[in-house]
Amino acid sequence: MPQLTIINGEVLIPERGMVRAGLAIDEGKIVAIAKESVLPEGREIIDASGLVVMPGIIDPHVHLGFGHGFEKDCRTETRSALLGGVTTIGCFIGGTCLHSQTFPELERIFNTQAFTDVFPHLCINTEEQRAEIPVYVNQFGVTSFKFFMFCIPGYMPSQSNAFILNGLRTIAKFSSYCLASIHAEEASILTEQWNNFFRSGKKTLIEWAAHNPVEAEELGVIIAASLAAMSQCRVNIVHLATAAGLARIRALKRINPFITVETITLYLTLNCLSEVAPEEARWSPAVRSSEDQEALWRGVEEGIIDTIGTDQDCVTREGLQKFIQDYGVSGSSAVTPLLLPLLLTEGYHNRGIPLEKLISKITINPAQLWGIYPQKGTIAVGSDADLVLVDLNREFEVDYRKLFSVADWSLYQGKRLKGFPVMTIKGGEVVMKEGKILPEWGKGKRIKRG
Numbered sequence: 124m125p126q127l128t129i130i131n132g133e134v135l136i137p138e139r140g141m142v143r144a145g146l147a148i149d150e151g152k153i154v155a156i157a158k159e160s161v162l163p164e165g166r167e168i169i170d171a172s173g174l175v176v177m178p179g180i181i182d183p184h185v186h187l188g189f190g191h192g193f194e195k196d197c198r199t200e201t202r203s204a205l206l207g208g209v210t211t212i213g214c215f216i217g218g219t220c221l222h223s224q225t226f227p228e229l230e231r232i233f234n235t236q237a238f239t240d241v242f243p244h245l246c247i248n249t250e251e252q253r254a255e256i257p258v259y260v261n262q263f264g265v266t267s268f269k270f271f272m273f274c275i276p277g278y279m280p281s282q283s284n285a286f287i288l289n290g291l292r293t294i295a296k297f298s299s300y301c302l303a304s305i306h307a308e309e310a311s312i313l314t315e316q317w318n319n320f321f322r323s324g325k326k327t328l329i330e331w332a333a334h335n336p337v338e339a340e341e342l343g344v345i346i347a348a349s350l351a352a353m354s355q356c357r358v359n360i361v362h363l364a365t366a367a368g369l370a371r372i373r374a375l376k377r378i379n380p381f382i383t384v385e386t387i388t389l390y391l392t393l394n395c396l397s398e399v400a401p402e403e404a405r406w407s408p409a410v411r412s413s414e415d416q417e418a419l420w421r422g423v424e425e426g427i428i429d430t431i432g433t434d435q436d437c438v439t440r441e442g443l444q445k446f447i448q449d450y451g452v453s454g455s456s457a458v459t460p461l462l463l464p465l466l467l468t469e470g471y472h473n474r475g476i477p478l479e480k481l482i483s484k485i486t487i488n489p490a491q492l493w494g495i496y497p498q499k500g501t502i503a504v505g506s507d508a509d510l511v512l513v514d515l516n517r518e519f520e521v522d523y524r525k526l527f528s529v530a531d532w533s534l535y536q537g538k539r540l541k542g543f544p545v546m547t548i549k550g551g552e553v554v555m556k557e558g559k560i561l562p563e564w565g566k567g568k569r570i571k572r573g
């Protein structure tokens with residue numbers, strides 16, 4: 124007798140489509156997908172009538188440690204993620220310390236505090252870290268990295284093309300399962316314009332967009348794609364924000380098999396005319412025009428954009444002020460728990476993007492890209508029983524107080540969303556039901572790859 128069966132739901136299987144079927148789950152894995160009449164009866168039965176059963180959502184782009192320190196953030200933000208059906212996150216690990224020295228402690232934190240599973244991406248910021256890449260792959264089972272062609276001045280220096288190329292060549296030696304993310308904006312254009320912006324005392328998002336010329340991303344994309352081709356290293360261009368960048372990627376993808384691209388919820392849901400407090404959305408890369416926003420949605424529909432993340436780096440309201448003071452840019456509120464509802468509202472309901480296509484960007488595509496498929500990202504016999512049961516037509520209002528994040532504010536406060544995650548199941552266990560998180564402690568694990 125399986126531990127759990129889910130019956131009467133519409134099951135969304137990536138690359139297969141919607142299937143009317145029941146699921147049987149045992150020992151944390153999916154063990155059968157079948158018509159209810161032939162499905163063995165579970166010890167526990169969930170009736171998913173009127174709901175869509177989707178794979179657990181993957182947010183491939185999350186930062187921790189900006190709210191209340193890394194350990195506490197890991198606990199609160201991965202717990203909060205369950206509210207949105209997110210069962211796995213990709214977490215960027217920054218800093219200039221040798222990861223060989225800090226990683227064992229991070230591993231302990233992930234394995235004791237996280238409510239979701241986690242696959243870390245190590246940022247390569249120094250020559251010493253670059254030299255250690257073999258250790259990260261061979262000893263730690265980390266196969267994804269990140270380079271900053273542009274980084275927030277005062278926070279971390281931007282990296283030269285020579286440094287990135289050298290890093291990509293080091294990574295490419297380990298064969299095709301390694302992947303490097305690149306923040307692809309040309310630094311000299313932005314540095315000059317940012318200086319002008321901060322000297323001018325300007326504030327609005329329109330002015331911020333004007334001081335973040337789209338050419339910086341367009342050129343950044345061309346450089347990142349060239350570095351990928353030269354090194355033959357797979358490169359994922361993260362947080363794409365502009366139509367110009369997208370147009371370059373569309374053309375480059377035809378001749379360059381090494382590049383993939385991510386955009387984030389912020390650029391899909393806002394533009395520089397949106398009615399939000401400017402200091403809550405002074406992001407880097409900047410939110411641009413509504414034309415840029417709509418181009419990104421077309422990129423999602425066409426399949427040019429491979430994955431969608433949140434780039435969440437939760438800060439408190441106080442922390443937000445400090446970010447603006449110290450670096451001139453905003454941190455974020457809790458977005459990971461809203462990733463799925465935001466995409467359902469803006470993509471599926473408001474723009475008519477087919478559900479299966481939309482959901483592939485936050486399930487199968489990131490799972491395949493980061494080497495955790497078919498354990499994650501799909502509904503198949505043998506896959507982890509990570510699932511979210513969604514009421515596509517149920518509306519709700521965003522309230523940060525119900526997201527249990529360290530962020531005591533929300534960029535989306537009061538916004539009505541359509542598409543409600545009713546239940547989250549992780550490893551065969553119901554971990555969230557109707558906005559209530561059930562386990563006391565997280566059972567998330569760091570996923571080893573390679």
Ligand SMILES: [Zn+2]
Pocket residue numbers: 184186215434
């Ligand atoms: Zn990021």
